[in-house]
Amino acid sequence: xxxxxxxxxxxxxxDLFPGLKADRAQFPEVSKALEKVALDKGYxxxxxxxxxxxxxxxxxxxxxxxxxVGPSGGGKTAIMDVLAGxxxxxxxxxxxxxxxxxxxxxxxxxxxxxxxTGDWTDGIFAVLWRRAAKNKNQNMWIVLDGPVDAIWIExxxxxxxxxxxxxxxxxxxILMTPNMKAMFEPExxxxxxxxxxxxxxxxxxxxxELGWEPIVKSWLAKRDSAQATGLxxxxxxxxxxxxxxxxxxxxxxxxxxxxxxxxxLLTLLNAILKKYEATHEQLSEAKLERxxxxxxxxxxxxxxxxKERPTFDAELRTFAANMxxxxxxxxxxxxxxxxxxxxNWRHWNQCVPEWTYPHNEEKPKxxxxxxxxxDSVRYERLLSLVHSVNGASLLVGGPGTAKTxxxxxxxxxxxxxxxxxKTITFSSLTTPQIFQVSIEGSVEKRQGRTYGPPGSKxxxxxxDDISMPAVNEWGDxxxxxxxxxxxxxxxxxxxxxxxxxxxxxVDTSYVAAMNAPGGGKNDVPNRLKRQFAIFNVPLPxxxxxxxxxxxxxxxxxxxxxxxEAVVQVAHRLVPMTVTLWNRTQQKMLxxxxxFHYLFxxxxxxxxxxxxxxxxxxxxSNKTPPGGQKPFGGAVTAPEGYLLGLWVHECxxxxxxxxxxxxxxxxVDRAITDLCRQEFPPELCKQVDEPMYFVDFLREPVVDDETxxxxxxxxxxxxxxxxxxxxxxxxxxxxxxxxxxxxx
Numbered sequence: 001x002x003x004x005x006x007x008x009x010x011x012x013x014x015d016l017f018p019g020l021k022a023d024r025a026q027f028p029e030v031s032k033a034l035e036k037v038a039l040d041k042g043y044x045x046x047x048x049x050x051x052x053x054x055x056x057x058x059x060x061x062x063x064x065x066x067x068x069v070g071p072s073g074g075g076k077t078a079i080m081d082v083l084a085g086x087x088x089x090x091x092x093x094x095x096x097x098x099x100x101x102x103x104x105x106x107x108x109x110x111x112x113x114x115x116x117t118g119d120w121t122d123g124i125f126a127v128l129w130r131r132a133a134k135n136k137n138q139n140m141w142i143v144l145d146g147p148v149d150a151i152w153i154e155x156x157x158x159x160x161x162x163x164x165x166x167x168x169x170x171x172x173x174i175l176m177t178p179n180m181k182a183m184f185e186p187e188x189x190x191x192x193x194x195x196x197x198x199x200x201x202x203x204x205x206x207x208x209e210l211g212w213e214p215i216v217k218s219w220l221a222k223r224d225s226a227q228a229t230g231l232x233x234x235x236x237x238x239x240x241x242x243x244x245x246x247x248x249x250x251x252x253x254x255x256x257x258x259x260x261x262x263x264x265l266l267t268l269l270n271a272i273l274k275k276y277e278a279t280h281e282q283l284s285e286a287k288l289e290r291x292x293x294x295x296x297x298x299x300x301x302x303x304x305x306x307k308e309r310p311t312f313d314a315e316l317r318t319f320a321a322n323m324x325x326x327x328x329x330x331x332x333x334x335x336x337x338x339x340x341x342x343x344n345w346r347h348w349n350q351c352v353p354e355w356t357y358p359h360n361e362e363k364p365k366x367x368x369x370x371x372x373x374x375d376s377v378r379y380e381r382l383l384s385l386v387h388s389v390n391g392a393s394l395l396v397g398g399p400g401t402a403k404t405x406x407x408x409x410x411x412x413x414x415x416x417x418x419x420x421x422k423t424i425t426f427s428s429l430t431t432p433q434i435f436q437v438s439i440e441g442s443v444e445k446r447q448g449r450t451y452g453p454p455g456s457k458x459x460x461x462x463x464d465d466i467s468m469p470a471v472n473e474w475g476d477x478x479x480x481x482x483x484x485x486x487x488x489x490x491x492x493x494x495x496x497x498x499x500x501x502x503x504x505x506v507d508t509s510y511v512a513a514m515n516a517p518g519g520g521k522n523d524v525p526n527r528l529k530r531q532f533a534i535f536n537v538p539l540p541x542x543x544x545x546x547x548x549x550x551x552x553x554x555x556x557x558x559x560x561x562x563x564e565a566v567v568q569v570a571h572r573l574v575p576m577t578v579t580l581w582n583r584t585q586q587k588m589l590x591x592x593x594x595f596h597y598l599f600x601x602x603x604x605x606x607x608x609x610x611x612x613x614x615x616x617x618x619x620s621n622k623t624p625p626g627g628q629k630p631f632g633g634a635v636t637a638p639e640g641y642l643l644g645l646w647v648h649e650c651x652x653x654x655x656x657x658x659x660x661x662x663x664x665x666x667v668d669r670a671i672t673d674l675c676r677q678e679f680p681p682e683l684c685k686q687v688d689e690p691m692y693f694v695d696f697l698r699e700p701v702v703d704d705e706t707x708x709x710x711x712x713x714x715x716x717x718x719x720x721x722x723x724x725x726x727x728x729x730x731x732x733x734x735x736x737x738x739x740x741x742x743x
Contacts, residue, residue: 003206033086063201070205073259103482127500160199252303265299271385287343306538357555397537400601610649632719640686
């Protein structure tokens with residue numbers, strides 16, 4: 001039963017048998033051994049959880065097929081490990097072999113017949129089953145740790161019923177010995193058939209059986225006594241209250257189990273206190289509390305959206321003493337960090353490095369221009385903290401929030417002689433085998449079944465778009481099951497011979513990014529989330545957007561190269577673009593017929609990419625008098641040329657995405673209205689006639705002395721003076737030349 005139903009069931013029993021009290025069966029030797037093993041493993045003797053261990057033992061005595069079901073973080077794996085250890089203490093060695101049935105295909109699990117030669121190859125489960133059946137000296141528990149569906153588990157019906165035999169497609173029948181148990185550890189049984197459920201002993205482990213307090217107590221028991229004494233009041237004061245506040249009043253962008261959230265808190269605390277462990281420095285209560293509040297903010301509040309962060313901050317300020325002083329009205333605790341040297345709060349603005357535009361480059365590589373912002377710096381810091389304690393991080397956010405850029409910046413700061421990085425981008429077609437081959441191709445054999453990056457280096461694997469793999473008909477994301485197995489067990493079963501051997505991957509850390517779930521975008525399995533420290537990356541604020549693109553425009557159109565009129569126009573382009581972007585977002589909403597009407601940060605970036613890449617020799621001060629080419633359209637001045645360029649880019653980015661003439665006309669009107677609001681009528685008249693910009697007008701560059709072609713296709717993004725007619729003539733001429741020259 002789930003935890004909520006147990007009191008109801010007991011009250012029904014009381015009504016049926018009034019005055020009778022059924023005592024729970026006692027197993028004093030097993031209970032004693034359970035407590036000893038739990039303490040040896042650093043677990044707490046939490047009574048509800050120990051009761052589940054006893055329930056598993058009771059089921060173990062009467063069933064050969066057992067299912068331990070429940071949400072992630074309930075302690076299911078620990079229950080199995082502790083019971084196996086306790087039974088080993090009592091005399092007979094118990095060994096657990098784990099495999100994830102959804103991380104491989106059915107033929108890879110049970111075996112396959114070669115259609116041409118008729119040769120049979122055992123699958124991973126069949127090999128483990130044979131080995132367990134031959135092993136007479138110890139008890140073997142084969143744990144199938146993954147989601148249940150009605151396909152692979154139906155193949156085990158003969159194992160779970162009284163036949164106790166595994167029947168393979170080649171006719172082999174492998175009997176189950178009394179020393180063997182078939183165990184299952186799924187999150188739920190929503191896809192299991194009644195035939196399967198009726199054959200197995202089922203124990204449900206609710207997340208409330210354990211809660212988060214025992215996890216914290218076990219963690220504190222491993223800490224320095226002074227630190228543990230200082231941190232215990234912080235956990236008591238903040239965690240329970242803030243978890244309840246978030247559950248009732250706030251909506252995180254993605255669901256995460258309480259155990260996963262608290263796990264992130266402990267990971268961040270491990271990282272931030274690591275430095276002080278090495279030096280044995282004693283921390284004051286106030287400094288320790290500030291560090292705790294920083295970690296609490298990014299773990300419990302790490303999945304909150306930008307709108308809900310002030311609410312989280314306001315609640316925290318009602319009972320927290322060591323909160324940072326706001327420097328601006330919009331500041332929250334998310335805008336501060338604890339200075340490592342002083343232990344005081346410090347605003348993230350003070351940590352953002354200065355960025356300078358590469359003035360000496362005429363055509364800068366736009367995609368490689370990365371301007372550090374408050375967001376990028378603080379998320380890099382979180383990634384570094386989690387990585388320092390060998391944890392895995394997951395960044396969640398909408399498209400265009402610079403998740404991939406932040407992670408690439410983080411990876412780029414490692415010493416390439418000691419660490420390598422590998423990027424794996426998931427798509428809807430990525431299968432577990434593709435992922436496994438990618439990982440195996442990046443490592444070499446170290447010793448025995450241990451594999452690691454070449455040259456004794458360490459490796460960081462970046463999984464981009466981790467939520468993209470297809471969800472199958474049973475609601476399972478099989479590709480992420482093998483990712484979970486790799487993170488949880490540290491290895492994968494080899495698909496080549498020798499089959500059934502686990503390959504352990506060492507010296508490897510993981511970081512991932514994904515779109516926020518909802519609106520047709522997948523979530524990832526809850527049991528995978530538990531392996532990550534998860535942080536939400538919101539869209540940059542308007543101030544941050546103005547800062548990013550403002551620096552670019554300011555650097556590109558500097559006063560030493562352009563007239564004051566051009567600089568004035570350039571200065572207004574960023575707020576105008578942001579206004580147009582916001583209006584388009586509000587007006588052009590996605591519908592089933594217009595599902596691609598999505599306007600994110602990438603649209604802003606594309607507008608400024610065009611503005612930045614336009615060659616400056618057409619309208620800068622450096623152009624010699626009389627050397628200027630015609631501007632095109634009705635433009636008569638350099639500032640009109642820049643405004644015409646901006647109008648052209650906005651039409652290409654926003655209007656060209658729209659599917660109806662009415663929508664396109666609305667964008668044209670919005671652009672025209674913005675120009676009239678910001679600029680005088682004589683300048684607006686210059687851009688009434690549309691201008692067109694292309695980068696294929698110029699002829700090949702040829703060396704005058706040798707006649708050698710230096711650049712066959714010079715790319716200079718510039719206006720076409722003759723409009724559409726000239727573009728058509730140019731394209732047809734290039735096409736004719738290509739047809740004549742190609743063989």
